[in-house]
Amino acid sequence: MKIPPFKEINAPDKLGYWTNKKTGETYGGQYISPLLIPNLKKVETGFKKAMKNKKFLADLEEQLVNHIGIVTPILRSKELEEIAGGEKKIGKIFLKRTDLHHDSSHKPVSAFSSVFFAKHILKAKKIITETGASMNARAVASACAKLNLSCEVHIGALDAEKVSLNKDITELYGADIKVCHDSTKSLLPAMAAALRSWQGDPTAMYVVGSVCGPHPYPLMVRTFASIIGRIAKKQMKDLIGKSPSTVFAVCGGGSNLSAISYPFYNEKSVDIFGIESAGKGIASGAHAATITSKAPIGILLGARSNVLMDADGQVDPSETEASGLDFSGTGPEICYMASTGRIKFRATTDKEAQETFLIMCKKTGILPAIEACYVIHAAIKEIKRRKNPKENHLIHLCGSGESNVGRMLKYKRNNE
Amino acid sequence: MNKTFEKIFAKAKSENRSCFVAFVTGMDPDYESSKQILIELSKYCDCIEVGVSFNTSTSDSSIIMGANDRAIKSGAKTEKIFKLIKQVKKNIESDTAFVTMGYLNQIHVYGIDRYINDCKKSGVDGCIVVDSNNEAPEDDKIFKGLTNNNMAFIKLIAPTNDSNYIKQSLKKSLSWLYIVSYAGVTGSKKVNINNVKKLTKLIRKQSKIPIGVGFGIKNYNDVKNVSKLADLVVCGSSIVEKIKEGNKKGLTNQNLAQFVGKYVRRLSEGVKN
Numbered sequence: 001m002k003i004p005p006f007k008e009i010n011a012p013d014k015l016g017y018w019t020n021k022k023t024g025e026t027y028g029g030q031y032i033s034p035l036l037i038p039n040l041k042k043v044e045t046g047f048k049k050a051m052k053n054k055k056f057l058a059d060l061e062e063q064l065v066n067h068i069g070i071v072t073p074i075l076r077s078k079e080l081e082e083i084a085g086g087e088k089k090i091g092k093i094f095l096k097r098t099d100l101h102h103d104s105s106h107k108p109v110s111a112f113s114s115v116f117f118a119k120h121i122l123k124a125k126k127i128i129t130e131t132g133a134s135m136n137a138r139a140v141a142s143a144c145a146k147l148n149l150s151c152e153v154h155i156g157a158l159d160a161e162k163v164s165l166n167k168d169i170t171e172l173y174g175a176d177i178k179v180c181h182d183s184t185k186s187l188l189p190a191m192a193a194a195l196r197s198w199q200g201d202p203t204a205m206y207v208v209g210s211v212c213g214p215h216p217y218p219l220m221v222r223t224f225a226s227i228i229g230r231i232a233k234k235q236m237k238d239l240i241g242k243s244p245s246t247v248f249a250v251c252g253g254g255s256n257l258s259a260i261s262y263p264f265y266n267e268k269s270v271d272i273f274g275i276e277s278a279g280k281g282i283a284s285g286a287h288a289a290t291i292t293s294k295a296p297i298g299i300l301l302g303a304r305s306n307v308l309m310d311a312d313g314q315v316d317p318s319e320t321e322a323s324g325l326d327f328s329g330t331g332p333e334i335c336y337m338a339s340t341g342r343i344k345f346r347a348t349t350d351k352e353a354q355e356t357f358l359i360m361c362k363k364t365g366i367l368p369a370i371e372a373c374y375v376i377h378a379a380i381k382e383i384k385r386r387k388n389p390k391e392n393h394l395i396h397l398c399g400s401g402e403s404n405v406g407r408m409l410k411y412k413r414n415n416e
Numbered sequence: 417m418n419k420t421f422e423k424i425f426a427k428a429k430s431e432n433r434s435c436f437v438a439f440v441t442g443m444d445p446d447y448e449s450s451k452q453i454l455i456e457l458s459k460y461c462d463c464i465e466v467g468v469s470f471n472t473s474t475s476d477s478s479i480i481m482g483a484n485d486r487a488i489k490s491g492a493k494t495e496k497i498f499k500l501i502k503q504v505k506k507n508i509e510s511d512t513a514f515v516t517m518g519y520l521n522q523i524h525v526y527g528i529d530r531y532i533n534d535c536k537k538s539g540v541d542g543c544i545v546v547d548s549n550n551e552a553p554e555d556d557k558i559f560k561g562l563t564n565n566n567m568a569f570i571k572l573i574a575p576t577n578d579s580n581y582i583k584q585s586l587k588k589s590l591s592w593l594y595i596v597s598y599a600g601v602t603g604s605k606k607v608n609i610n611n612v613k614k615l616t617k618l619i620r621k622q623s624k625i626p627i628g629v630g631f632g633i634k635n636y637n638d639v640k641n642v643s644k645l646a647d648l649v650v651c652g653s654s655i656v657e658k659i660k661e662g663n664k665k666g667l668t669n670q671n672l673a674q675f676v677g678k679y680v681r682r683l684s685e686g687v688k689n
Contacts, residue, residue: 015551031520031547033475035574035599037581182481183471195474200600202576299521300472302547312493313525315472 016215018336028332091391105399111139113224118205126204130194132187133323134166136209141173151175154193156186165403184317210253211331214302225259245391248379252325254334256398275378277320278347288318292347321350324371348374369399434643435462436684439652441483443492452673458512460684468518502538513541532561542568550584575611592626607632639686
């Protein structure tokens with residue numbers, strides 16, 4: 001398959017800000033200690049160079065196709081159509097099977113691209129990264145193993161306990177895993193720890209697992225990840241002759257939402273939905289729904305974006321069953337897109353996602369990542385509400401659920 | 417230049433020494449103890465940096481992060497840090513300058529104008545904002561606000577910063593400039609004298625601004641060595657560790673202040689030799 005080339009359609013300004021012209025609010029930027037400014041400038045210059053380097057882009061694409069297996073199928077799910085009320089009432093539902101990637105999630109795309117960039121453009125010898133569900137760690141560690149770079153992974157102590165399979169695989173790939181006991185012991189302090197480590201080692205490159213962090217990371221990660229959406233858009237055209245009516249993706253930091261929806265930003269006929277984790281319910285306060293809960297703008301980990309925090313600016317811990325969504329902020333470009341209303345947001349509770357997980361296993365024969373179940377639940381709800389037989393719906397099945405098996409089996413047995 | 421810093425620099429010059437600067441996290445381990453510590457330290461310090469805790473800081477070592485956690489647990493809030501500094505200033509006789517040190521998120525949430533007003537009302541002499549990039553719009557606003565109210569904006573410079581970044585920082589530095597001695601987080605390595613030599617030489621070629629040096633200055637000898645090159649010598653992590661040590665021993669208020677004070681007094685003598 002000939003993959004459509006990347007086209008910039010939503011560029012930030014030169015300081016890395018996306019500005020909502022109606023409200024004047026800015027998202028992004030580069031808020032970081034002066035110690036890291038030279039590192040960031042190096043990444044910024046290197047990234048610009050890489051995007052103009054045809055050989056680099058062609059070599060990267062070849063690796064993404066043959067090593068990551070980026071051209072995953074789009075599966076029409078008659079089972080989900082039935083659950084939503086049948087094709088005659090709601091139209092067709094398609095699943096983008098990103099769960100079939102090497103290392104079983106969308107993460108290997110931006111992770112491999114970033115590590116490939118670090119090796120060939122920046123000539124870095126070491127990669128520093130952080131992880132929540134360890135999907136990113138696993139993906140980065142795998143890329144480092146293949147490209148012969150050393151890999152240092154920071155993980156929150158609570159996440160390290162929660163998702164042992166991915167962490168074990170990360171260790172097998174040869175990464176040096178540093179467990180972070182700071183603050184909430186989850187993804188956020190792990191990200192801060194990774195940044196601090198990079199501050200002490202300017203010869204390394206920091207790889208962000210999501211579309212977050214200081215400029216140019218949000219731009220770079222979504223640019224690399226958007227190959228998923230470019231392929232999906234072409235596949236939908238081949239399947240139905242046009243773009244879908246809706247695109248649904250789950251949103252923690254926002255990388256898999258960016259990945260699939262970016263190429264559709266300018267297509268007004270496509271409704272884009274980002275689905276957050278409502279945890280135990282938005283009203284309970286125990287959730288990870290930054291946008292849905294209308295979290296205020298803060299300056300978190302180097303960028304202006306919506307942040308779950310208290311009145312004094314201390315970042316509140318997010319709470320969700322899905323480690324991959326357990327993040328107190330959302331990437332700046334996504335926050336900007338939410339502010340303009342281009343991406344609409346919904347939230348699914350942990351309980352609803354867990355029930356969807358069991359339905360997916362039993363009715364579709366697919367083992368989805370728990371993260372993907374938040375989006376499937378919300379998508380079915382929205383599709384039922386729209387009740388339009390002419391519509392075609394695209395859902396991003398962003399990962400496979402091997403690492404959720406233990407907890408989900410326990411959940412199933414406790415609820416039977 | 418801010419008036420308090422003018423006085424401090426004149427005094428140090430007349431005594432033929434550098435200035436000694438201590439960093440402590442405000443309200444570590446609690447409000448009252450922190451107040452006593454600051455009062456005690458003011459006897460030995462020309463300037464005290466008071467840390468405004470942020471639970472997601474990106475440049476602090478686990479030592480400072482631990483202090484932040486202790487302070488937040490004891491109820492540290494931006495407003496209370498201003499109250500703390502105001503009370504301390506009322507209770508001291510020295511001309512010690514007080515500087516807040518923190519991250520932009522706290523200031524953004526508090527409101528930049530309100531933060532600057534409260535700095536002024538509390539007798540704060542200057543601010544360090546670790547993650548305020550020279551190019552950020554907020555940085556310009558803070559610089560203007562502080563300058564219009566005769567307070568110092570103290571910019572950080574790292575050994576890895578290029579000449580353009582240094583030039584931008586110099587433009588906003590009207591009282592003194594803070595050099596970070598190595599690439600790393602606070603207190604994680606030993607002070608790098610070679611970096612300090614190179615950077616001070618480079619800056620002194622372009623400006624007469626007093627230069628402070630921090631990161632990795634952990635004992636009397638470090639203070640002594642750095643004071644030969646710098647106008648201000650900053651100690652942080654080792655003092656914060658001393659607070660933790662005293663606190664673990666069960667010391668509070670005056671007792672803790674004296675325990676920490678004894679240590680800081682010895683450190684501060686490094687600038688006099």
